[in-house]
Amino acid sequence: xxxxxxxxxxxxxxxxxxxxxxxxxxxxLSDYGSALLGEPVGPAPADALDAARLVPPVFMxxxxxxxxxxxxxxxxxxxxxxxTVGGFTARLPLYLSAFGSTRAVGTDLGIAAxxxxxxxxxxxxxxxxxVPVDGYTGERSLLARISAYADHAxxxxxxxxxxxSTEDADAEVWNRVYSDPATRSLLESGRLGFELKVGQGxxxxxxxxxxxxxxxxxxxxxxxALEPLGDRVLRSASPGTFxxxxxxxQVRLMRNNYPRARVWVKLPPGRDVAAAAxxxxxxxxxxxxxxxxxxxxxxxxxxxLAGVGLPLAECLRRIGSPRGCxxxxxxxxxxxxxxxxLAAGATATGLGRAALLAVDENPRSGLTRLVEAMTLELRLxxxxxxxxHPSALSTEDLWSPAGWSVPAGSMVAG
Numbered sequence: 500x501x502x503x504x505x506x507x508x509x510x511x512x513x514x515x516x517x518x519x520x521x522x523x524x525x526x527x528l529s530d531y532g533s534a535l536l537g538e539p540v541g542p543a544p545a546d547a548l549d550a551a552r553l554v555p556p557v558f559m560x561x562x563x564x565x566x567x568x569x570x571x572x573x574x575x576x577x578x579x580x581x582x583t584v585g586g587f588t589a590r591l592p593l594y595l596s597a598f599g600s601t602r603a604v605g606t607d608l609g610i611a612a613x614x615x616x617x618x619x620x621x622x623x624x625x626x627x628x629x630v631p632v633d634g635y636t637g638e639r640s641l642l643a644r645i646s647a648y649a650d651h652a653x654x655x656x657x658x659x660x661x662x663x664s665t666e667d668a669d670a671e672v673w674n675r676v677y678s679d680p681a682t683r684s685l686l687e688s689g690r691l692g693f694e695l696k697v698g699q700g701x702x703x704x705x706x707x708x709x710x711x712x713x714x715x716x717x718x719x720x721x722x723x724a725l726e727p728l729g730d731r732v733l734r735s736a737s738p739g740t741f742x743x744x745x746x747x748x749q750v751r752l753m754r755n756n757y758p759r760a761r762v763w764v765k766l767p768p769g770r771d772v773a774a775a776a777x778x779x780x781x782x783x784x785x786x787x788x789x790x791x792x793x794x795x796x797x798x799x800x801x802x803x804l805a806g807v808g809l810p811l812a813e814c815l816r817r818i819g820s821p822r823g824c825x826x827x828x829x830x831x832x833x834x835x836x837x838x839x840x841l842a843a844g845a846t847a848t849g850l851g852r853a854a855l856l857a858v859d860e861n862p863r864s865g866l867t868r869l870v871e872a873m874t875l876e877l878r879l880x881x882x883x884x885x886x887x888h889p890s891a892l893s894t895e896d897l898w899s900p901a902g903w904s905v906p907a908g909s910m911v912a913g
Contacts, residue, residue, distance in 0.1 A: 502603075502608075502859060503603060503608075503855060503856060503859045505852055505856055508830065508832070508852050508853075508856070509832060510856055512832070512833075513832050513852075513853050513856045513857055513860075513869065514856060514857075514860040516832075516833075516857065516868060516869045516872045517856070517857040517858075517860035517861050517864075517865035517866070517868050517869050518860060518861065518865075518868065519868065519872075520867075520868035520869075520871040520872055521871045521872050521874075521875045522872075523872045524833075524834070524872045524875045524876050524879075545793075545830070546793065546810050546811070546812055546830075547810060547812035547813070547899060547901060548810075548811060548812040548815075548836055548839050548840070549836070550899060550900055550901075551812070551839055551897050551898065551899040551903070552897070552898045552899075553835070553838060553839065553842070553880060553883070553884060553896055553897065553898075554896060554897065554898045555883050555884045555885060555896075556884075556885060559885025560885075561885050561886050561887065561891060562885040562886075562887075565577060565887050573882070573887065574882070575878040575879045575881075575882035575883075576878060577882070577887055578877070578878040578881045578882050578886075578887050578888065579887060579888050580592060580874065580877055580878065580888075580889065582846065582847065582888075582889055582890065583824070583846075584621070584622050584658075584786070584824065584826065584846060584847045585622060585658070585660070585692065585761055585763050585785045585786030585824050585826060585846075586658075586689075586692065586761040586785040586786065586824075587622050587656075587657060587658035587689075587690060587692070587761065588620075588655060588656050588657075589620060589621050589622060589656065589657065589658075589847065590619065590620035590621060590656055590657075591619065591620070591621055591847075591870065591873075591874060591877070592837070592841060592846065592847040592848065592877070592889045593619075593621045593837070593847055593848060593849070593850060593870065593873070594616075594621050594622040594623065594624065594826060594847050594848075594849050594850070595612060595613070595616040595621060595622070595623040595624060595849070595850060595854055596624060596790075596794070596828050596849035596850060596851035596854070597624035597625065597626035597627070597660075597662055597694070597696075597699070597765065597851075598612070598624075598625070598626050598851075598855070599626030599627045599628050599629060599662070599707055599797060601709055601797045601798055602709070602710075603855060604626075604855065607639075607862065608855055608858050608859055608862070609639065609644055610639070610643060610644060610647045611647075611858040611862040611863070611865075611866075612854050612855065612858045612866055613644045613645075613647040613648040614647040614648065614650070614651045615651070615858065615864070615865075615866040615867050616648060616657070616854075616866065617647065617648035617649065617650065617651035617652035617657060618651040618652070618653075618867065619657075619866070619867060619870055620652065620653050620656030620657045621657055621870075622657055622658045622659070622660060622692075623644075623648050623657070623658075623659055623660070624659075624660045624661075624662065624694055624763075624788075624849075625641060625644050625645065625659065625660070625661050625662060626662050626696075626707075626797075627662045627663065627664035627666075627667055627696055627707050627736065628664055628666060628667060628707050628709075628736055629641045629644075629667075630667055630670045630672050630675075631666050631667065631669075631670055631719065631722055631723075632709070632715075632719070635670075635672075635675060641661070641672070641676075642679070642681060645659050645661075645676075645681075645682060645685075646681065649682075649684060649685055652690070654688075655688070657690060658685070658689075658690035658691065658692055658761065659682075659685055659690065659691055659692070660691075660692040660693065660694045660761065660763050661673065661676050661691075661692070661693055661694065662693075662694045662695075662696045662765065663693065663694075663695070663696070664696060664706065664707060664736050664737065664739070665706075665736065665737040665739055666722050666723060666736055666737065669722070673693050673756075673757065676691070676693075677691075677693075677757050677759075677760060686759055686760070689759075689761075691759070691760050691761070692760050692761030692762065692763055692785070693753060693757060693760050693761070693762060693763070694762075694763035694764065694765050694788065695746075695749055695750065695753060695762070695763070695764050695765065696739070696765045697739065697741055697746065697764060697765055697766050697767060697775065698738065698765070698766060698767025698769070698790075699765060699767055699790045699794065699795055699797075700767065700768055700790030700791050700792050700793065700794030700795045700808060700811075700828070700829055701790070701794065701795020701797055701799040701803065701804060702795065702797075702799040702800065702803045702804075702807070703767035703768055703769060703792070703803070703807055703808040704738060704767065704769075704807070705735075705738050705799075705800075705803065706735055706736035706737050706738035706739070707735075707736035707797065708733065708734065708735055708736070708797070708798045708799060708800075709733075709734045709797070709798055710728060710731045710732070710733060710734070710798060711731065711732050711734050712731060712732070713732065715732075715734075716732040716734070719734055723735060723736055724736075741775075743774070743775075743778050746764070746775065746778050746779060746782070747778055747781075747782045750762060750764060750779055750782035750783055750784050751782055751783065754783050761785045761786070762783065762784050762785050762786075763784065763785060763786045763787070763788060763826075764776075764779040764784045764786070764787050764788065765788045765790070766779075766787060766788065766789050766790075767789075767790065767808060768789065768790060768791050768792045768794075768808040768809040768810070768811070768813075768814050769808070769809070770809065772789060772809065772814050772817055772818065773817040773818045773819065776789070776818055776821070776822070776825070777822055780821075780822040780823035781822070784823065785823075785824060786823070786824040786825075786826050786846075787821075787823065787824070787825055787826065788826040788827070788828070788849070789811075789814050789818070789825065789826070789827050789828075790811075790827075790828050790829060790849075791808070791809065791810055791811025791812070791813075791814055791827065791828070791829030791830075792807065792808035792809055792810050792811070792829070793810060793811055793829035793830040794811070794828045794829035794830070794849075794851060795851070810829075811827060811828075811829035811830075811840070812843075814827070815827065815840065815843040815844055815845065816843075816903065818844060819844065820844060821844050821845075821846075824846045825844055825845050825846055826845065826846060826847050826848070826849060827840050827845045827848055827849065828848060828849030828850070828851055830852075831848045831849065831850060831851075831853065832850070832852075832853035832869075833872070833873060833876060834872075834873045834874075834875070834876025834877045834879070834880055835876065835880065836848075837873065837876075837877065838876075838877060838880045838881060838892070839897060841889045841892045842892040842893060842894060842896040842897050843894060843897060843903070844894075846889075846890075850866075850869075850870075853869060854866050854869070857869040877889075884896050
């Protein structure tokens, strides 16, 4: 019996991909030769990204360039998916989203996801509050996740990014990781980074929330805010306080104190997300990560999940043409939604709930098989647009019933 459920997510489709890999990118093989296929008829699109369509042109000058370069007609296998993600060399325009200290990740799933992400050569983010809750060393600790990733990562690809909350700062998490001999190989190969968490999609404006029992509450008292929640205890982390100047100085401080580490900034889907992203890039951030309101794998109030924060599509619209590396997440589990995000300006897309469901289905290869299916879809879809690298995608490749223009005044802080 599987441990995880995701009722608001296409759980069964993700699990099918974790079992069958690339074959899941197509209709059932048992239907070949007997089913007449067309556009699927289903429920209305969940959001503006789902409603948007990729629109290949008739005339494809970049395909002609590729034909001349190859001296033959290009195929989808000629799409090069290797890219740079937040200063790291990545084999795919994907990354493993931040998993913090929630129980769903504190099991062996966090370690399994880390190992497979490492083998895939895509960056991994380790979320906040892991050290205060699970420890720096130990079976399910921060270092255990980092080590699982590093032990499987190919030379020269991927990278590990560690978040730090207010409570993590009290535990000097970044200082410990930066100076630890166990992470030296990552640091010396340019594959270590730190992410300043300003917020995330599931609960914009709030800090990390988990539910703990009485014994854990006693241990965490003095570090977190605690309050009764039925027969359990709600543990609340500080969300942090930011203004433009505070964000600017925090990024500069990170670059000064950890000069060999990459600097990422994690933004919530706030109404001034474009202004905040611009501040971070101008201050020197290697990447800005934005979770749409659809994103998030942790514990959150039902009201926040139902009606707080901008949808990912609106975040992309407001940011427009990014000044730097833009990483986004929010209900991404297959290649079509990922390519739409790339066309709208993102450099790479994150896998959160999809990754956890995949490793829950198959701890040894579930994420690998999920990514195999996405990789095939990415190549097929990008090639269909007459392009052969994700960086060539643009909003000309998107059609939306509502249009894809950048709202006036979106760069103004609200």
